Amino acid sequence: MLYAAPTAAIVVVFFLVPLVVVFWMSANRWRILGSPTFNFPDNYTKIPDNQLFLDSVSFTLKYTAITTVLLSGIALALALSVQNSRPGVGLFRTAYFLPGVVGFAAASLLFYAFYTQSGPLDDLLIDLGIADEPINWLGTPNAALFSTIGMVIWRFAGFNMLILLTGLQAIPLDVYEAARSDGASRWQTFRYITLPLLRPTIALMLVLSITGSLLAFDQFFILTRGGPDGTTVSMVMVIFREGFTRFDLGSAAAISVLLLIVLVLLNVVQLRVLGRNR
Amino acid sequence: MRVGWYSTGAALSILFLFPLLWGGYESFQGQAGSGQETGFGFGNYTAMAEYGEGIATYLRNTAAVSLMTVVGTLVVSALGGYAFARFRFPGKEILFLATLAILMVPYATILIPLYVVLGELGLQNSLVGLSLVLIMFQLPFAIFMMRNSFEAVPRELEEAALVDGCTRFGAFVRVVIPNAAPGLLATFVYAFLFAWDELLFATALTEQDAETIPIGIRNFIGNYNEEYDQLMAAGVVSTIPVLIAFFATQRWLVKGLTAGAVKG
Numbered sequence: 001m002l003y004a005a006p007t008a009a010i011v012v013v014f015f016l017v018p019l020v021v022v023f024w025m026s027a028n029r030w031r032i033l034g035s036p037t038f039n040f041p042d043n044y045t046k047i048p049d050n051q052l053f054l055d056s057v058s059f060t061l062k063y064t065a066i067t068t069v070l071l072s073g074i075a076l077a078l079a080l081s082v083q084n085s086r087p088g089v090g091l092f093r094t095a096y097f098l099p100g101v102v103g104f105a106a107a108s109l110l111f112y113a114f115y116t117q118s119g120p121l122d123d124l125l126i127d128l129g130i131a132d133e134p135i136n137w138l139g140t141p142n143a144a145l146f147s148t149i150g151m152v153i154w155r156f157a158g159f160n161m162l163i164l165l166t167g168l169q170a171i172p173l174d175v176y177e178a179a180r181s182d183g184a185s186r187w188q189t190f191r192y193i194t195l196p197l198l199r200p201t202i203a204l205m206l207v208l209s210i211t212g213s214l215l216a217f218d219q220f221f222i223l224t225r226g227g228p229d230g231t232t233v234s235m236v237m238v239i240f241r242e243g244f245t246r247f248d249l250g251s252a253a254a255i256s257v258l259l260l261i262v263l264v265l266l267n268v269v270q271l272r273v274l275g276r277n278r
Numbered sequence: 279m280r281v282g283w284y285s286t287g288a289a290l291s292i293l294f295l296f297p298l299l300w301g302g303y304e305s306f307q308g309q310a311g312s313g314q315e316t317g318f319g320f321g322n323y324t325a326m327a328e329y330g331e332g333i334a335t336y337l338r339n340t341a342a343v344s345l346m347t348v349v350g351t352l353v354v355s356a357l358g359g360y361a362f363a364r365f366r367f368p369g370k371e372i373l374f375l376a377t378l379a380i381l382m383v384p385y386a387t388i389l390i391p392l393y394v395v396l397g398e399l400g401l402q403n404s405l406v407g408l409s410l411v412l413i414m415f416q417l418p419f420a421i422f423m424m425r426n427s428f429e430a431v432p433r434e435l436e437e438a439a440l441v442d443g444c445t446r447f448g449a450f451v452r453v454v455i456p457n458a459a460p461g462l463l464a465t466f467v468y469a470f471l472f473a474w475d476e477l478l479f480a481t482a483l484t485e486q487d488a489e490t491i492p493i494g495i496r497n498f499i500g501n502y503n504e505e506y507d508q509l510m511a512a513g514v515v516s517t518i519p520v521l522i523a524f525f526a527t528q529r530w531l532v533k534g535l536t537a538g539a540v541k542g
Contacts, residue, residue, distance in 0.1 A: 001367035007358030007421065008369075011376050013399075014414040018391035019383065025391060081287065088284070094528075095291035101524040102298065102517050103475030105492035109513045110301045112499055113506035120300065154297065215386050218477045222496045236386040236478065243390050244482055252390045260387040267382050 022260070025253035032247040043254035052230065053255060056238045059145075059231070064213035067149050071209055072202070074153060075160030080190075082161070083168045093165075097158035104155070108222035111151040112138075141231035144224045148232065152219060160205050167201025168194070200274065207270045214263065235259060298517075305510035322511035329498070333512055335487075336494030339405060340474060340516075343490055346409035347473035348466055351416045355465060356458075358417075359424025360450060374421075381418045389482055396483060403485045411483065412473050420465045427461025428454060463530045470523050474516075491516045 027040035047053060082093050099107065114121050115137035125131040137147045171194065179189045217236040220226055226233040233241075239259070243252035306318050326333045361367065362374055392411055393402070401407025431454050439449035455462070477492040484490065489497075498512050 001361050001365055001370075003357045003361035003365065004367060004370070004373060005357075006354040007361070007377065007417065008373055010354060010410065010414050010417065011373065011380070014392065014395070014411055015380055015383075015388070016376060018388040018395050021391035021394060022388060025394065078290070081283070081290075086283075088287070092287040092291055095294050098298070098524075099294055101471065101520050103471075103492065103520060105475060105477055105495040106513045106517045109495050109499060109509055110297050113301070113304070113509055113513075114297065116506055119506065120304075154294065158294065211384070215384050217386065218492070221477065221481075222492075222499065225500075239386060239389065240478070240482065243393070249390055249394070256387040256390055259384060263384040263387070264382055 022253050022256050025250055026257045028250050030248075030250035030253065032249060036250070039250070043250045044258075046251065047254060047258065050238075050251075050255075052233060052241070053235070053238045055230070056233045056235045059233065060214060060216065060235045063145065063149070063216060063234070064210055066145075067152055067213050068206060068209045070149065071153055071156060071160055072205055074157050075164055075205065076202075078157060078161040079164035079168055080194075083165060093158075093161075096161055099155045099157075100159040102155065104218040105222055107151060107155050108219060111147070111154075112223055115147055138224055139228060141228060144228060144232050148219050148223055151223065156209075160209065163205050163208070164198065164201055167198050171197045203270075203274045207267075207274065210270070211263070211267065214266075301510045301513050304507050305514045307507050322508045323515070325508050326498075326511045326515070329501075329508075331487075333491075333494060333515060336489060336491045337515065339484075339488055340491040341519075342405050343409050343412065343476075343480070344470055344473040346406065347412040347416065348469045350409060350413040351420050351469040352462060352466060354413060355417060355420030355424045356455065356462065358421050360428050360454065362421065362425040363428035377421050378418050380415065385415060386478060389478065392479070393482060402483065403488055405484070405488050408480060408483050408488075408490075409473070411479055412469075412476060416465075416469045416472060419468060423461050423465050424458065427458035431457045460530050463527055467523055467527050471520055474520055 025036070026043050027038060028036040029039040029042070030036040078096055082089050082096070102110075113119065116122075117136060117139075118134045121137070122131065122134040125135070126133070136143060138144045175193055175197070176189065179193055184192070215236055216234045217240070220232050220234050220237060221240075224232040226237060235255075239252050239255050242248050242255060305322055306320070308319065308321055358377075362370065396402050396404075396407045396411070399407070401410070435453050435457065436449045439453045440446070444452065475492060476490075477496075480490045481493055481496075484493070495512060495516065498509055
């Protein structure tokens with residue numbers, strides 16, 4: 001069918017072929033220059049010795065856990081606060097969502113300036129008496145992690161709020177009315193009506209947040225540059241580094257395959273859980 | 279109660295908008311060592327324009343990639359979405375599943391093989407090659423969106439056009455496409471926002487003269503360090519296009535999204 005031909009061409013050449021090629025590359029000694037030689041399973045057996053990668057796994061998991069918990073909590077609070085239509089509610093929704101439109105690179109730039117030592121944030125905190133002296137926002141491993149998470153929450157809270165809002169607005173109003181006529185308190189309404197009915201939407205938000213965080217790259221590539229001392233290097237950054245700094249495409253491909261398998265399995269499990277909740 | 283709600287909302291809005299407003303304000307501030315030492319002006323912008331290859335080079339590359347990605351995504355997904363909505367053809371189910379599978383595979387894991395595949399095609403360090411990759415990543419959403427939009431267009435409209443002497447393709451272009459405008463618009467905006475900001479593939483697949491604005495921003499940070507007023511000028515210049523795209527289409531965006539979701 002002629003109409004579907006461009007789709008088929010792009011999906012085959014730029015998706016299915018690379019998907020096969022990555023497995024083949026991972027079984028070869030593959031440098032950027034020179035012809036590849038088959039060396040399976042060397043690229044895999046050296047993964048456990050790759051300290052940078054091992055560190056990046058625990059760092060990325062830590063980042064994912066903290067980000068997901070904070071982000072979904074804040075997004076839920078925001079969504080609940082703007083779920084009813086009142087005059088002006090649209091303005092609030094737009095204000096919360098707007099940072100999500102700004103590109104990751106530009107957002108990193110903005111926060112990089114914010115976090116400059118003795119910069120605007122330090123001035124503000126000292127003026128308000130919250131801090132006594134300038135804070136080294138990106139200088140220690142934990143500070144760099146939480147400074148980055150701060151930016152990510154600023155950028156994505158509104159987007160996640162929007163996802164939850166679609167779920168909240170799908171809950172029929174008469175369910176709430178029935179609860180009210182039965183004398184349910186606000187907390188009871190939330191706990192026994194809103195939360196259970198919102199569960200599929202919350203699950204969807206969690207899937208997006210977890211998958212996105214596990215693949216984090218931009219924020220650490222621009223804002224922290226993996227520093228200080230390589231303590232904020234994410235898994236995708238290691239793939240990039242193996243391939244384009246160390247020019248060892250075979251090793252980069254092996255790590256890619258490992259991530260691919262683990263994340264696809266995780267996606268399948270998550271989708272199962274999602275499906276069961278529907 | 280109501281006062282509390284409004285003041286909390288206003289405080290939160292300020293919290294979310296403050297970084298943007300502050301960045302915009304700082305970009306016009308004078309700074310020692312730049313073309314404009316004090317006061318309000320465009321000194322930071324002129325400094326950015328002359329820095330390295332100039333911010334214009336990065337902007338031009340980004341604009342080219344975004345344009346190719348958006349046009350490519352629209353054309354491919356409109357044709358493909360129509361095929362999925364209206365026709366039966368061998369391999370239809372498999373192709374649809376393969377397209378959606380792009381979402382299942384973590385995008386970063388096919389970076390390395392794509393680099394090699396583009397090399398074989400002679401498309402390494404090429405904005406066209408980068409755009410083709412970005413189109414591929416947009417396809418699952420775009421195809422899904424367009425298929426649902428086209429399915430919502432009544433078949434009778436098309437049949438009437440065919441009776442009036444239109445060719446099948448003529449009916450598609452003149453009747454079906456205009457009736458699926460919200461879906462096309464949503465596809466357009468998402469492809470644009472994505473292409474404008476993409477960093478990983480742009481960094482890996484391009485070199486010096488083909489670099490895009492996110493890479494430029496990273497370079498600026500590396501070279502400017504403390505002089506953040508000039509960095510803010512770069513931030514403003516790179517953010518204005520996405521803000522325009524968002525505000526110009528905001529009203530239809532939500533409509534397009536819900537239309538897609540309801541039909542899903």
